[in-house]
Amino acid sequence: MNDILTATAPPVAPAFTGICKEAVNENIAKGLPVNTQDYAIIIGLNHYLNLKPLNGPIPDACKLRDWLVSADGGNLLPNHCLLIPSVDNCVTPDQTHIDLALSKLFNLAKNGQPRRLYFYFSGHGFGANWEANGMCLPIWSEELYNAALSSEAYLDLLVESDIFEEIYFFMDCCRDRRINSKPLPPMLGTPGQPGGKSMALVLYASEYENPAWEGLAIGNGTMSAHGYFSRALLEALNGAAVNSHGDITIESFISCVKEKTENYAQQKNQNQSVRYDIRNNNKSLQYVLYKTNRIPGTDVSIRFNTAAHIKLDGPLLTAIREDDVKAGDTWQLRLEKGFYQISEMASKRHEFITIDGTTKTVTYDF
Numbered sequence: 001m002n003d004i005l006t007a008t009a010p011p012v013a014p015a016f017t018g019i020c021k022e023a024v025n026e027n028i029a030k031g032l033p034v035n036t037q038d039y040a041i042i043i044g045l046n047h048y049l050n051l052k053p054l055n056g057p058i059p060d061a062c063k064l065r066d067w068l069v070s071a072d073g074g075n076l077l078p079n080h081c082l083l084i085p086s087v088d089n090c091v092t093p094d095q096t097h098i099d100l101a102l103s104k105l106f107n108l109a110k111n112g113q114p115r116r117l118y119f120y121f122s123g124h125g126f127g128a129n130w131e132a133n134g135m136c137l138p139i140w141s142e143e144l145y146n147a148a149l150s151s152e153a154y155l156d157l158l159v160e161s162d163i164f165e166e167i168y169f170f171m172d173c174c175r176d177r178r179i180n181s182k183p184l185p186p187m188l189g190t191p192g193q194p195g196g197k198s199m200a201l202v203l204y205a206s207e208y209e210n211p212a213w214e215g216l217a218i219g220n221g222t223m224s225a226h227g228y229f230s231r232a233l234l235e236a237l238n239g240a241a242v243n244s245h246g247d248i249t250i251e252s253f254i255s256c257v258k259e260k261t262e263n264y265a266q267q268k269n270q271n272q273s274v275r276y277d278i279r280n281n282n283k284s285l286q287y288v289l290y291k292t293n294r295i296p297g298t299d300v301s302i303r304f305n306t307a308a309h310i311k312l313d314g315p316l317l318t319a320i321r322e323d324d325v326k327a328g329d330t331w332q333l334r335l336e337k338g339f340y341q342i343s344e345m346a347s348k349r350h351e352f353i354t355i356d357g358t359t360k361t362v363t364y365d366f
Contacts, residue, residue: 019058019062019085020058020061020062020065020066020083020085021062021066023065023066023069023078023081023083024069024078025069025070025071025075025076025077025078026070026071027071027075028077032071033075034075034076034077035074035075035076035077036077036080036112036113037112037113037114037115037116038068038074038076038080038114038115038116038117038118039076039080039081039105039108039109039114039116039117039118039164040065040068040074040076040080040081040082040117040118040119040120041082041084041098041101041102041105041117041118041119041120042061042064042065042068042081042082042083042084042118042120043061043084043085043093043098043120043121043122043123043135044057044058044059044060044061044062044083044084044085044086044122044123045057045058045085045086045093045121045122045123045124045136045137045138046058046085046086046123047086047087047088047089047090047138048086048123048124048136048138048140049089049091049138049139049141050139050140050141050142051124051136051140051141054123054124054214055214055225056122056172056214056225056226056227056230057086057122057123057172057227057230058085058086059224059225059226060122060172060226060227060230060231060234061083061085061120061122062083063230063234064120064230064233064234065081065083067234067237067238068081068118069081073237073238074118079108080105080108082101082104082105084097084098084101086123086138090138091138091139092138093137093138094137094138094139095137095149095184095186095187096187098149099186099187099188102157102186102188103188105117106161106163106188109163109164110163114163114164114165115164115165115166116164116165116166116167116168117158117163117164117166117167117168118168118170119154119155119158119167119168119169119170120170120171120172121135121149121151121170121171121172121173122171122172122173122227122230123135123136123172123173124136124140124173124174125148125171125173125174125175125212126148126173126174126175126176126177126178126181127174127175127176127177127178127208127209128150128152128178128181128182128183129208130208131152132150132151132152132153132183133150133151133152133171133173133175133183133204134146134148134149134150134151134178134181134183135148135149135150135151135171135173135183136148136173137149145178145180145181146181146182146183146184147184148181148183148184149183149184149186150183150184150185151169151171151183151202153183153184153185153186154169154185154186155167155169155200155202155279157185157186157188157189157190158198158200159195159196159198159200159279159280160190160195160196161190161195161198162195162196162197162198163198164198165198165199166198166199166200166201166283167198167199167200167201168200168201168203169200169201169202169203170202170203170229170233171202171203171204171205172205172212172227172229172230172233173205173212174205174206174210174211174212175204175205175206175207175208175209175210175211175212176209176210176211177208177209196280197280197282198279198280199278199279199280199281199282199283200277200278200279200280201250201254201276201277201278202276202277202278202279203229203233203254203257203274203275203276204274204275204276204277205227205228205229205230205261205272205274206229206272206273206274206275207273207275208275210271210272210273211272212227212228212229212272213227213228213265213268213270213272214226214227214228215228215264215268217231217264228260228261228264228265228272229257229261229272229274231260231261231264232256232257232258232259232260232261232264232274233257235256235260235356236248236253236256236257236260237253237290239292239294240256240260240337240356241253241255241256241257242292242294242296243296244296246291246292246293246294246296247288247289247290247291247292248288248289248290248292249285249286249287249288249289250278250283250284250285250286250287250289251285251286253289254274254276257274258273258274258276260356261273261274262274296336296337297334297335297336297337297355298334298335298336298337298355298356298362299332299333299334299362300331300332300333300334300335300353300355300362300363301330301331301332301333301362301363302330302331302333302342302363302366303328303329303330303363303365303366304325304326304327304328304329304330304331304365304366305327305365305366306327307324307325307326307327308324308325308344308345308346308347309322309323309324309325309344309345309346310322310323310324310325310342310343310344310345310366311342311343311345312331312333312340312341312342312343313340313341313342313343314335314338314340315338315339315340320333320335320340321333335353335355336355337355337356338355339352339353339354339355340352340353340354340355341353342366344366351366
């Protein structure tokens with residue numbers, strides 16, 4: 001797969017196959033317009049030689065790559081989106097692999113009309129200081145204490161290169177403090193006078209000195225592990241962050257990711273609060289990241305098993321619909337994000353329906 005970077009120098013990593021499906025942008029085969037201005041580097045590290053293995057980073061990285069390349073998502077060219085996964089019992093990817101991938105994207109972008117770069121890291125990490133996170137490489141250990149990429153230094157490189165107008169820097173890793181740590185700056189540089197005009201939105205999965213968590217979730221009928229932050233990030237991009245105008249703005253995106261991450265942690269009796277920073281904020285918080293052209297809301301089908309008098313109340317406790325139903329009847333509704341209560345009036349039986357704005361169609365039995 002040409003969008004996956006594999007090790008080609010000693011120590012050689014095993015060939016990377018079978019973890020993610022091949023990235024396909026349906027618009028290419030159809031001859032429809034494709035986004036040629038945006039680029040992404042996506043790093044997902046499950047495997048570490050001296051740390052507990054993780055379960056969520058590679059699946060989350062694959063899902064983000066799929067969304068970015070999908071015609072219904074970022075609509076990127078597949079070769080503009082580089083995926084760098086870890087491999088079991090291997091010291092790669094190391095900093096060389098990651099910096100070479102960035103260099104490849106830089107050279108591609110310089111020959112085009114670049115607009116946006118996505119940088120995503122999921123794996124083990126630590127807080128070096130308030131601004132700098134260490135993004136741990138597979139070889140990290142207590143002896144190789146600094147075998148981690150510096151988020152601050154890599155962000156500086158991306159901003160000062162002035163190649164991209166917009167940079168979106170996402171980190172799904174812990175930020176527990178490690179004293180006297182010195183994460184690695186990039187080997188890449190910016191010869192000449194550094195720039196600094198690029199707008200950068202940075203999302204940390206947690207606050208400084210706090211962990212980031214992963215857990216099991218059901219999706220498409222299967223149970224899989226995801227980072228709470230990455231799960232929230234993907235759901236936001238898939239429509240949960242759409243505002244009343246059908247757009248995903250910087251503000252609605254941040255708000256959605258923060259709310260969902262915190263909710264997923266609370267469901268497991270854990271605490272996790274997303275932190276964000278905006279550098280060179282020449283964009284309004286109402287700047288549109290994606291125009292979805294969709295009306296906010298979820299198509300809901302409620303199927304009734306018995307005859308009854310039913311009432312559906314909305315998030316503001318106002319009645320949306322009240323009627324007599326027969327067994328087998330169905331209500332077809334379009335509901336905005338929020339909590340709803342459906343009641344059988346005679347028996348006073350109540351159930352709650354949660355609409356998060358992500359799923360296009362939801363079916364309930366009552």
